[in-house]
Every structure is written in structure tokens, then in C-alpha cells.
Amino acid sequence: MKLSKSIEKNLEIFQQKIFHDDDVIRYRRFTLGNTQIKCGIIFIDSMIDKDYLGENVISPLTRCKSESIHLREIYPSIENIIAVESLRISKGLEQMIEGILYGDALLLIDGTDLGMILSVKGWEYRSISEPTSESVVRGSREGFTESIIINISLLRRKIQDSRLKFKMQELGRRTKTKIAICYIEDLVSPQILQEVFERINKIDIDGILESGYIEELIKDSPLSPFKTVGHTERPDILAGKILEGRVGILCDGTPFVLTVPFIFMEGFQSNEDYYRNWALASLDRMLRYVGFFITTSTPAIYLSLITYHQEMIPTPLLLSISAAREGIPFPTIFELIVLGLVFEILREGGVRLPSPIGQALSIVGAIVLGDAAVTANFVSAPMIIVIALTGISSFVIPQFLGVVILIRLAFVLFASVLGLYGFVFAVIGLFIHLMSIRSFGIPYMTELSSYKLEDVKDTVIRAPWWWMQRRPKLITKKNRPKRKRIEGK
Amino acid sequence: MKHLILLLIAALLLAGCWNYREIDNLAIALGLAVDKGEGDSYIVTVEIINLEGAGPESEFKPTTVQAQSDTIFGAIRRLITVTGKKLYWAHAKVVIISEEIAREGILPILDFVQRDAEIRSDVWLLVSKEETAAEILASTPLVESSISQQLSQILQHHAPEPKSIPEELWNFMQKLTAPGIAPVIATVGLVEQGEEKLTRIKGVAFFRRDKMVGWLDGKESLALSYLLNESISGLIVLRYEESGLTAQITYEVVGNKTEFQPFIKDDQITMGIVTNLQVILAEVANQKVDFSQPSVRSKLESDLAEHLEELMKRTIIKLQQYNSDAVGLGSVLRRRDPEAWKLVADDWPAVFGSLQTDIRVKPVIRASALVSKPIEMRD
Numbered sequence: 001m002k003l004s005k006s007i008e009k010n011l012e013i014f015q016q017k018i019f020h021d022d023d024v025i026r027y028r029r030f031t032l033g034n035t036q037i038k039c040g041i042i043f044i045d046s047m048i049d050k051d052y053l054g055e056n057v058i059s060p061l062t063r064c065k066s067e068s069i070h071l072r073e074i075y076p077s078i079e080n081i082i083a084v085e086s087l088r089i090s091k092g093l094e095q096m097i098e099g100i101l102y103g104d105a106l107l108l109i110d111g112t113d114l115g116m117i118l119s120v121k122g123w124e125y126r127s128i129s130e131p132t133s134e135s136v137v138r139g140s141r142e143g144f145t146e147s148i149i150i151n152i153s154l155l156r157r158k159i160q161d162s163r164l165k166f167k168m169q170e171l172g173r174r175t176k177t178k179i180a181i182c183y184i185e186d187l188v189s190p191q192i193l194q195e196v197f198e199r200i201n202k203i204d205i206d207g208i209l210e211s212g213y214i215e216e217l218i219k220d221s222p223l224s225p226f227k228t229v230g231h232t233e234r235p236d237i238l239a240g241k242i243l244e245g246r247v248g249i250l251c252d253g254t255p256f257v258l259t260v261p262f263i264f265m266e267g268f269q270s271n272e273d274y275y276r277n278w279a280l281a282s283l284d285r286m287l288r289y290v291g292f293f294i295t296t297s298t299p300a301i302y303l304s305l306i307t308y309h310q311e312m313i314p315t316p317l318l319l320s321i322s323a324a325r326e327g328i329p330f331p332t333i334f335e336l337i338v339l340g341l342v343f344e345i346l347r348e349g350g351v352r353l354p355s356p357i358g359q360a361l362s363i364v365g366a367i368v369l370g371d372a373a374v375t376a377n378f379v380s381a382p383m384i385i386v387i388a389l390t391g392i393s394s395f396v397i398p399q400f401l402g403v404v405i406l407i408r409l410a411f412v413l414f415a416s417v418l419g420l421y422g423f424v425f426a427v428i429g430l431f432i433h434l435m436s437i438r439s440f441g442i443p444y445m446t447e448l449s450s451y452k453l454e455d456v457k458d459t460v461i462r463a464p465w466w467w468m469q470r471r472p473k474l475i476t477k478k479n480r481p482k483r484k485r486i487e488g489k
Numbered sequence: 490m491k492h493l494i495l496l497l498i499a500a501l502l503l504a505g506c507w508n509y510r511e512i513d514n515l516a517i518a519l520g521l522a523v524d525k526g527e528g529d530s531y532i533v534t535v536e537i538i539n540l541e542g543a544g545p546e547s548e549f550k551p552t553t554v555q556a557q558s559d560t561i562f563g564a565i566r567r568l569i570t571v572t573g574k575k576l577y578w579a580h581a582k583v584v585i586i587s588e589e590i591a592r593e594g595i596l597p598i599l600d601f602v603q604r605d606a607e608i609r610s611d612v613w614l615l616v617s618k619e620e621t622a623a624e625i626l627a628s629t630p631l632v633e634s635s636i637s638q639q640l641s642q643i644l645q646h647h648a649p650e651p652k653s654i655p656e657e658l659w660n661f662m663q664k665l666t667a668p669g670i671a672p673v674i675a676t677v678g679l680v681e682q683g684e685e686k687l688t689r690i691k692g693v694a695f696f697r698r699d700k701m702v703g704w705l706d707g708k709e710s711l712a713l714s715y716l717l718n719e720s721i722s723g724l725i726v727l728r729y730e731e732s733g734l735t736a737q738i739t740y741e742v743v744g745n746k747t748e749f750q751p752f753i754k755d756d757q758i759t760m761g762i763v764t765n766l767q768v769i770l771a772e773v774a775n776q777k778v779d780f781s782q783p784s785v786r787s788k789l790e791s792d793l794a795e796h797l798e799e800l801m802k803r804t805i806i807k808l809q810q811y812n813s814d815a816v817g818l819g820s821v822l823r824r825r826d827p828e829a830w831k832l833v834a835d836d837w838p839a840v841f842g843s844l845q846t847d848i849r850v851k852p853v854i855r856a857s858a859l860v861s862k863p864i865e866m867r868d
Binding site for chain 2: 306307308310311315318319321322323324325326327328331332417419
């Protein structure tokens with residue numbers, strides 16, 4: 001389909017063929033100054049800034065004098081009349097439709113088969129606010145919004161380096177979601193970058209509503225429950241990761257930005273680690289590793305101790321556990337799985353509910369299910385302690401919140417048939433799995449399996465900034481020094 | 490991949506104990522007492538934890554169950570018919586043996602204790618001074634919830650008052666099988682306090698091979714524990730007399746190192762024993778005793794030396810009468826003079842019976858606790 005030279009016919013094309021039955025498309029007709037040339041503007045209501053369009057486009061065009069209009073080169077001549085910072089003259093119908101759908105206004109003038117796409121976007125944004133999923137005590141309070149343009153500006157403001165690049169793309173055949181792949185040119189590993197582009201170009205899907213779609217489509221080891229693509233809502237985290245040579249993928253319509261490669265260790269890092277005293281931050285990191293161990297292993301260890309290895313429990317403890325279990329009708333494994341399930345239901349319920357109801361839920365959970373179940377002799381008190389400890393510890397590592405449930409369950413099942421032997425067997429299995437997966441070519445357990453001092457500076461501990469002089473080895477193969485002093489060497 | 494999975498499944502079957510047992514289906518045994526029954530049989534008394542009530546309100550009350558059989562294990566299995574639960578031995582604290590059995594030889598009993606997979610080798614051994622061993626388990630626990638835990642508690646904290654020598658099973662077995670040393674086992678008796686009967690661990694029973702041959706009282710046990718270098722603490726109370734001034738002095742031992750040196754002259758072995766004691770003056774009942782004076786201190790030291798030398802001599806002579814080398818002089822000789830040991834090894838108990846010893850105690854008063862001078866009273 002092509003446009004003709006008659007404005008009426010052209011408007012008809014849009015009104016009857018392309019946007020038929022669509023009531024939000026607006027068609028504004030007017031004449032160009034005192035020249036009697038008919039014009040039309042097509043735009044979508046509520047996606048444009050109406051004041052801006054009226055003041056800077058329609059008003060100057062209707063008031064202009066005929067001597068300033070050259071009929072032969074009508075578009076170039078009105079470019080000086082319209083006060084819009086970005087406009088382009090287009091011939092292709094596809095381009096024009098796309099422009100209208102993305103909040104631009106299309107100006108058509110009688111006598112030409114060209115259209116002028118005017119950038120007058122002006123829809124409502126959610127303002128920049130503090131991200132709720134990753135709250136910090138110390139650190140930047142701004143979080144990404146749903147608008148990719150704002151998100152890009154937030155990142156640009158953090159890294160004012162011309163070598164920070166944004167590659168814009170569109171994904172989703174129908175949603176035409178804008179995405180931006182960002183990286184610092186001289187820090188990023190070319191292989192990783194190439195891999196990212198390759199995987200993103202292979203994506204063929206009708207709609208991308210959230211970056212989670214992309215995450216799942218470009219992820220390594222798709223069957224593994226461990227995430228190999230990171231995501232964050234905070235510009236400072238994204239900036240930090242990009243400065244380490246990682247690649248960020250911003251996606252329009254969601255505040256969650258993807259970062260690749262993502263390695264196991266990142267699950268235990270928090271941006272606040274880098275803002276606080278290094279010793280305290282290191283302590284926190286170690287706590288997270290301990291929390292990971294507790295949340296995955298306590299139920300399994302408890303189970304194997306009290307059903308297989310009673311000799312390993314100190315006598316007084318054994319006696320009190322034994323007293324607490326007296327009269328409990330169910331085997332320990334049943335008790336454990338049911339209570340664990342109840343906890344997960346409470347947690348899941350709490351996440352989705354508005355906070356006032358969430359509080360009521362936790363009271364019901366704590367009092368009714370915890371206390372009453374013990375008093376009624378359905379479950380034993382030590383089991384409540386184990387489940388509570390497990391649940392609380394899992395909140396230390398929000399990045400792995402979902403995975404630990406699966407690991408815990410696997411550990412418990414192994415421990416229930418083989419005791420500690422089964423538990424250790426499952427742990428070995430977990431390590432084999434962790435060691436075998438990769439994220440964009442980077443081994444998942446990188447830096448945790450290294451013996452070099454240089455590599456452990458930002459792992460279980462967070463070394464002081466003056467001591468961390470190089471970027472992570474595998475991710476940034478080139479340009480590793482973080483500071484100028486050793487850059488010359 | 491298929492092979493790998495098969496291998497992993499096979500690995501699962503290779504090891505691991507398929508001994509799943511719920512904690513509430515176990516009767517936790519805490520103590521074992523063995524007495525002589527009619528004929529060749531044994532009466533086995535076991536202290537188990539009995540749970541009363543259910544859930545949060547349940548309480549554990551120790552209780553004893555008894556069975557008779559020709560073997561220990563037989564009797565223990567027979568107990569299931571009474572308890573309804575399998576006895577669980579990993580938390581057993583004490584094995585109490587009656588004097589009658591100890592005198593006959595305790596190895597037949599220890600065979601089960603040593604052989605059974607559940608009973609730990611750090612279980613305490615005790616010989617009952619009462620008529621039966623079962624009586625001990627029937628007494629009243631004072632601080633702990635069961636009598637076995639009470640006994641274990643006493644044995645664990647015996648160090649400040651070493652009037653006995655606690656032996657764990659592994660240690661006893663080691664001494665039993667080692668050349669040149671005889672084992673001892675702490676003895677337990679009952680003391681009455683009001684209506685209750687409480688246990689007291691004092692003194693040891695000494696053995697020749699696995700047969701008990703005699704008792705040592707509390708003081709002799711103290712001497713033995715210094716000779717064995719088992720103890721570096723303890724109290725010794727002596728009467729001080731000097732130019733009409735008398736006082737009860739309490740010495741607290743804070744260090745002990747006993748050294749041995751065998752001398753051989755004309756085929757006659759003499760064992761030189763030197764005990765280096767470090768003591769502090771813990772209590773002086775008469776303030777006129779001026780222990781800050783060097784002369785008084787040396788008198789105090791020599792008093793103590795004399796007392797201990799006499800006590801050790803008496804202890805060793807008592808052991809010699811029964812040819813039971815509980816001090817381990819044979820093993821000293823074996824280490825220090827292997828050639829000489831080879832000549833007497835086969836006949837060691839008899840040689841020990843007539844062994845000459847030369848005992849010297851060298852006490853040093855290290856301090857007088859927080860006071861440096863006697864308290865002077867004024868009007």
C-alpha cells in the first residue's frame with residue numbers, strides 16, 4: 001500500500017484501512033496558514049503531549065504566512081516553522097504507522113505522498129522512586145522505572161563515559177518492545193558481547209512484557225533452577241556490574257534490567273557491601289554463605305540426626321527432642337515436609353497480599369499454625385524451630401529464594417532414605433551441577449573455586465577498595481586495572 | 490549418560506546404614522548394672538528414660554528394668570518384651586559391675602560392652618561397693634535427671650577432689666592388654682542423707698588381669714593418681730605442730746609431675762620415684778603460723794613430703810601384696826630398661842610383689858592464695 005498525493009485519500013487509508021475500528025486515533029485537519037493547503041495530523045490520544053503539539057506544531061502552521069511556504073519543497077520549508085526538536089520526513093507507510101503507535105504525530109500535507117513524523121511523545125510515567133525489591137540502608141534511593149528512556153538516562157548519569165554504548169533493538173513481533181544492550185566498549189569481553197547479540201537476535205516471540213521473557217530465552221542451562229542471568233532494579237547496581245565488564249539489557253516496560261554473565265557468587269553480593277566498611281561488609285557476606293548453608297541443609301541434617309544418627313546428638317538434647325516428639329502421630333519426614341509446605345504457603349501468601357493483610361497472615365501463621373499445632377500435639381516444637389530457622393535464613397539470600405526450596409527438598413528426600421550419607425551424596429550432586437553450568441561462557445562457580453589471592457578479593461570477603469585493583473579476570477579479559485596507577489605497567 | 494546414571498544408582502547401594510528409626514520408638518538406655526544371678530546367669534538392670542505425657546508437657550522420668558539370662562546380650566534382648574521398644578545404647582553413660590562379678594573376672598561382661606556397635610568406648614566403668622550393682626541405679630539422682638547422668642557428672646568433675654580414678658572403657662581395655670600395668674576401676678557406694686540414698690564415688694578397685702583383687706580407699710587413690718600422673722590437683726589436710734603451736738593446714742595441689750627411674754644393682758631392681766608437687770596454702774586455721782617465714786615454709790613442705798611419702802609407700806605395699814601393678818612400674822621399666830624388662834617380663838607380677846621402691850616427694854609451696862601474711866587482729 002502506498003500513499004497518494006491527495007490528503008483526503010490518504011486520511012481515508014488510515015481511517016478506513018489501517019486504523020479502522022480504533023477509536024483512540026485522532027485525525028486533526030486544518031489549513032496551512034492563509035495558503036488554503038489542506039493538512040492533517042494523525043496521532044494517538046494520550047500518547048502525545050497535547051499542549052506541545054498545539055503550541056509548537058498546529059499553532060505555527062495555521063498562522064504562517066504564504067510567502068514562507070514553497071510549494072515545491074513544502075516539507076523543508078515548514079521545518080523551520082515547526083518547533084519540534086526531532087522530526088523526519090518519511091515515505092514508507094510502515095514507518096509512519098510505527099511512529100504513530102509509538103507516540104509520534106504524523107503530519108500529512110495535500111499534494112505530496114510524503115509524511116512528516118513529529119516526535120511529540122508525552123505519556124504518563126511512573127516517577128523515579130525507591131525500588132521495593134532491593135532496599136538498602138545506605139546507597140542511592142533511585143530505582144529504574146518502566147520507561148527505557150528514563151532508565152537509560154539514569155545509567156548515563158552514573159557513567160559519563162563516551163565508551164558506554166547503548167545498542168537499541170526491538171523485540172517481539174507484536175509488542176515491538178524496545179530493548180537496549182549496554183556495555184562499556186573497552187571493558188566488555190568481545191566474545192560475551194557477541195554471544196549476547198547472537199542469542200538476542202535468535203529470539204522469536206510475539207510479545208515481551210517483562211525482561212523475564214528475555215532472561216528465560218537467552219539463559220544457559222535452561223533446565224537448571226539456578227539463574228544464570230542477573231536482574232536488578234537499581235541503577236547503581238547496573239553501573240557497578242557494567243564497570244566490571246558485564247553487559248546490561250534494558251527492556252522497555254519493566255524496571256528490571258538484566259545483567260550477564262551472572263555467576264553464583266553474585267547471589268551473595270549486595271550493592272551495599274561496596275558502600276560500607278569492608279570488614280563489616282565481609283562479615284555480612286560470610287553470613288549470607290552461612291545462611292545459604294542453614295537454609296538448604298538444616299532440615300536434612302536434623303532429619304538424619306534424629307532418624308538415623310541419634311548417637312551424634314548430645315544426651316540432654318536427645319532427651320528433650322525425644323520428649324517433644326512423644327505422642328506425635330506422624331513420622332519426622334512427614335512432619336518436616338508438611339510444615340515446610342505450610343511455611344512456603346504463608347510466605348507466598350504474604351508476598352502477594354497488600355501489607356496490612358500480610359501482617360494478619362503472619363499472625364495467623366505464627367500463632368495458629370505454630371503454637372496451636374504444637375499444643376495440639378500435631379507437630380513437635382523442635383521441628384517448628386528448624387522450619388523457622390530455615391525460613392528466616394532464606395531471606396538473607398533473596399537472589400536464590402526460589403532455588404533453595406528445591407535444594408532443601410532434594411536434600412531432605414536424600415536424607416530421609418540414607419541419613420547423613422544421603423545428605424552428603426546430595427551435596428556432592430549439587431556441587432557437580434553448580435560446577436558444570438556456565439553463564440555466557442563463564443563457569444558459574446568462577447572465583448569461588450580459585451586459589452589465587454587476586455581472585456578472592458571480592459568473593460566471600462569484600463576487600464578494601466584500595467586493595468582491589470583489578471576487575472574480575474574471566475569477565476573482563478582485557479583492561480583489567482581499575483585504577484590509573486597500575487594501568488601503565 | 491545412561492551408564493553414569495546406573496553408576497550413581499549403584500553407588501547409592503554401596504554404603505549407608507539402612508537403620509531408619511524414629512526417635513520415639515527407642516528406649517534410651519543410660520546405665521547398665523550387672524549382677525550375679527542364680528547359677529551361671531547374670532541379672533542385668535538397665536536405666537532407661539521413660540516419657541510421661543505427650544508433646545510439650547511430656548516429662549522424662551528415669552526408670553529401671555531388669556532381666557536375667559546366661560549372657561548380657563541375651564538379657565538385654567529379653568528386655569524388649571518388657572519395654573516394647575528397642576534399647577538404644579549410644580547414650581549409655583555408665584556400666585556398673587557388682588563386686589562378686591568383678592572378683593570373678595569382668596572380661597565376659599566387657600566383651601559385650603566392647604563388641605556392641607552402639608555402646609561407646611567412652612562409657613564409664615564402676616564397681617559397686619554395695620551388695621549389688623542394681624542398688625546404685627535405684628538411688629536418687631541429686632542434680633541430674635537420672636542416676637546414670639548423675640554418676641557421669643560426678644566422674645567428669647572429679648578433678649578438684651581426686652579421691653578416685655575414673656576409667657572409661659577404652660582406657661581400661663588398654664591397660665588390661667598393655668604389659669606391665671594393671672587396671673583400676675572407680676568404686677561407687679551409697680550414702681544416706683535423710684530418707685534418700687545418694688551415690689558417692691570414692692576409692693578404686695584394683696585388678697590383676699580382669700579379676701578384682703582389692704580396694705584402695707580415698708587417700709590411697711589420691712596417692713595412686715599422683716603416681717599415675719593422672720591428677721594435678723587435690724587437697725591434703727595436715728596437722729602442723731611446732732613449739733607448742735598447732736594448726737590444721739590445707740594444701741591445695743596445683744601441679745604434679747611424677748618421674749620414675751629404675752636402678753639395677755646385683756640383679757635387684759629398685760624403682761626410684763620422684764613426685765614434684767606444686768602446692769598453695771589454701772587454708773591455715775591458726776593465724777599465729779607465720780607462713781611468710783622461710784623456716785616455717787620449709788617445715789610445712791617437709792611435713793607434706795613426709796606425709797605423702799608414707800601414703801604412697803603404703804599404697805604401693807598394698808598393691809604389692811596382691812601383685813597388682815596398678816602404678817604401671819612394669820611399663821616404666823619396659824620403656825626405660827627394655828633389656829632388664831625382658832628378663833622379668835614373664836614373671837612380672839611376682840617381681841613387682843617384692844620390688845624395692847625409693848619414693849621421694851618434693852613439694853614446693855608456690856603461693857598462699859590471696860593473702861601474703863597471717864591476719865593480725867588488733868583491739
